[in-house]
Amino acid sequence: MAQVKRGAVTPARRRYAKRLQPADRREQLLDAALHIVAESGFADVSIAAVAERGGVTRPVVYDSFGSRDELLADLVERETTRMREAVLRAMSEVDGSIESGADPRDVLAAALVRFLAEVRAMPETWRLVYFPLSGVPSTLRERVEQAHDEPRGPLHRVLGAWLTGRPDADEVDLDVLVQLIQGLIQTAARLVLDEPDRFDVDRILAPFELVLFQES
Template sequence: MPNASSRAAKPRRRYAKRLTPADRREQLLDAALNLVVENGFAAVSIAAVAERSGVTRPVVYDLFGSRDEVLTELIERESARMQAAVARSMAAAQAEATVPEAVSASLRQFLEEVRAMPATWRLVYFPIDGVPPVLRERVEKTRDELRDPYRSLLGDWLADRPDDDGQVDLDVLVRVVQGLIQTASRLVLDDPEHYDPDRILAMFAMLFFAES
């Protein structure tokens, strides 16, 4: 019969922390997102999500019927997060009096959103293996939602420039600005301490809004 010391030495079984179904669902989706960012969509399985979350597979199956269901809900959640971030960025622009201030405010808000949700935005700005077609479509939609308001803002800016006689191609300008935003977002994701929003906004203002 085991003595008291041997019983005391036996490691206790670890149990998953009790969470509400909603909180557990978020935890499992967070685990799936991290797996995708680290190793691509192929890395996501019920077993991998369970292991990353510190729970058993039945816990995952209680909330998700299959791997596909995990990925579908993950894409839905991250798409909604991106769309909300774009909306907040555009709302920041509306509070400003001039076009340069509006562009600066919206870009600052957007870069802060990127900093706050790095895993989400890596789905957009970095290549990830095995991206489902539905996510590609959502990413394109998110980019369009950011492009259209900037087209309006930059169009107003060009209209207010006394030296502009229609030589600037607005379509090209919008695409260039979108490319700069994507580059800035990658810098923020790769090295947020080195490439902070103030540094990026200073460069942006010099390129577009500096007095000649």
């Protein structure tokens, strides 16, 4: 038997990626791509960058995604689906609360609290929508922009209920009001994403209610 010379350096074993089921591997690689997008934008996403971030080789990435475009399309599909589900959870009680006669101001405030909690829970996902990211492929830009408008339907209903019976209701364009409030909500989300420790829910909610819901 050959003897190892004293003092000889034993080559380090190459580390191999943990074997995962195909679906789990796809999720892992999509997570790696999401981290890259959140940090530096779509332009920096490549098969090589995702492989390095995921701790695998490029052939492993190609086993899951045929191209960079396919990977990005699947990433946007996954994240916009997550956003849509989060908005549905945040707005889930809006219609029932309005029908039961709850004050629309309380309904909207509660929905805002739930929505900001969803944003805090998935910051990298929401950065795709609320922060300007370089290199968004033109074929995906429409999908990303649509995610901005997910709350519009529930907002239209709750603000319409709020205007009902107000003496100045005829002077207010509901569509304009919805877009203005949607802009305030998006600004609140950006504050939470940018400085979550500084901007808690109470700090955001107080001026929001003051600006929107002054007593008539």
